[in-house]
Amino acid sequence: MTSPDDPVTSPAVRRVAIVGTGVIGASWAAHFLAHGLDVIATDPAPGSEDRLRADIRSHWPVLEQLGLADGASPDRLTFTDDPAAAVADADYVQENGPEREDVKRALFAVLDASARPDVVLASSSSGLLPSAIARGCPEHPERVVVGHPFNPPHLIPLVEVVPGEVTSEAAMDTAMAFYRAVGKRPIQLRQELPGHIGNRLQAALFREAYSLVERGVASVADIDTAISCGPGLRWAVLGPFVNLHLSGGPGGLAHVLEHLGPPMTAWWADLGHPELTPELARALVAGVDEELADVDPADLVAQRDEVLNTLLAAKSRTTLP
Numbered sequence: 001m002t003s004p005d006d007p008v009t010s011p012a013v014r015r016v017a018i019v020g021t022g023v024i025g026a027s028w029a030a031h032f033l034a035h036g037l038d039v040i041a042t043d044p045a046p047g048s049e050d051r052l053r054a055d056i057r058s059h060w061p062v063l064e065q066l067g068l069a070d071g072a073s074p075d076r077l078t079f080t081d082d083p084a085a086a087v088a089d090a091d092y093v094q095e096n097g098p099e100r101e102d103v104k105r106a107l108f109a110v111l112d113a114s115a116r117p118d119v120v121l122a123s124s125s126s127g128l129l130p131s132a133i134a135r136g137c138p139e140h141p142e143r144v145v146v147g148h149p150f151n152p153p154h155l156i157p158l159v160e161v162v163p164g165e166v167t168s169e170a171a172m173d174t175a176m177a178f179y180r181a182v183g184k185r186p187i188q189l190r191q192e193l194p195g196h197i198g199n200r201l202q203a204a205l206f207r208e209a210y211s212l213v214e215r216g217v218a219s220v221a222d223i224d225t226a227i228s229c230g231p232g233l234r235w236a237v238l239g240p241f242v243n244l245h246l247s248g249g250p251g252g253l254a255h256v257l258e259h260l261g262p263p264m265t266a267w268w269a270d271l272g273h274p275e276l277t278p279e280l281a282r283a284l285v286a287g288v289d290e291e292l293a294d295v296d297p298a299d300l301v302a303q304r305d306e307v308l309n310t311l312l313a314a315k316s317r318t319t320l321p
């Protein structure tokens with residue numbers, strides 16, 4: 001990172017530009033509106049303004065339950081199909097376009113040329129390196145960060161804030177302060193790497209889950225149950241290290257590592273290295289289709305959001321995040 005005397009400062013954010021209004025952009029837009037901010041959104045796809053307004057309407061009831069900021073309203077959304085115009089008056093930019101380095105780089109060139117130099121350009125990218133994205137920004141690459149949310153960003157608190165090689169400390173501080181101010185739980189990575197942290201952890205789990213299906217060890221539904229009714233329940237309450245620490249009783253983590261560390265690390269040798277072939281992809285999709293055969297998709301999303309909401313309210317009363 002470069003030194004703190006860069007042009008990016010910490011202006012009060014009143015207006016956020018949402019660039020790309022698909023699944024993640026729409027959820028971010030709803031979240032920022034619920035926090036009383038003005039949102040200006042842009043997306044080149046035909047019909048995207050209508051879709052965005054419909055998505056925000058569908059997210060609004062759960063945001064109302066969580067509590068709206070004073071003055072919060074979906075009417076504070078404006079839309080333009082010109083990305084340069086969208087960011088020209090923005091105090092913070094959250095980009096949510098396609099997960100392709102070439103597309104992001106070209107898009108960031110436009111954002112960099114049009115946004116004020118003190119404005120952070122944050123990408124929601126699930127795994128691209130901010131340095132690669134910032135190569136599209138000849139003017140002010142030091143204000144480019146990854147601000148990676150988890151779906152749906154209007155409910156899940158975590159945002160991974162990732163610096164590139166030339167990102168300034170000021171840009172990182174501004175991004176961290178902004179996400180905190182809108183109720184998120186940002187963590188700051190010390191270095192960039194593909195997939196950041198959360199998605200690398202998920203990738204490790206998915207690699208083994210795909211392998212278990214490939215090896216015919218269990219059905220897709222049973223593997224889902226193994227997480228959602230097993231360790232996943234406690235992972236939502238406490239992180240993996242603290243959970244492991246609690247598994248050690250009075251001896252804590254030190255005891256677990258001594259007692260269970262050697263057998264657990266011995267399993268590493270047996271973990272799979274599956275290839276995501278079309279055949280395996282078909283087996284995974286068929287497994288989920290079977291698991292959800294009697295489930296209404298809209299009900300499933302509503303139930304997920306309701307349980308998440310209850311869980312978030314309960315977690316807000318606990319000591320650890």
Ligand SMILES: NC(=O)c1ccc[n+]([C@@H]2O[C@H](COP(=O)([O-])OP(=O)(O)OC[C@H]3O[C@@H](n4cnc5c(N)ncnc54)[C@H](O)[C@@H]3O)[C@@H](O)[C@H]2O)c1
Nearest residue numbers: 020021022023024025045096097098099124125126149151
């Ligand atoms: N879906 C997830 O679970 C998830 C979670 C966290 C982060 N992300 C990241 O968020 C970003 C968006 O993902 P998504 O799932 O919302 O994708 P999506 O396909 O739902 O939305 C992408 C949107 O970008 C628009 N778009 C295409 N070209 C554009 C351009 N030049 N400028 C602006 N917009 C453009 C598309 O019209 C579309 O509306 C990606 O970088 C992805 O890695 C996704």
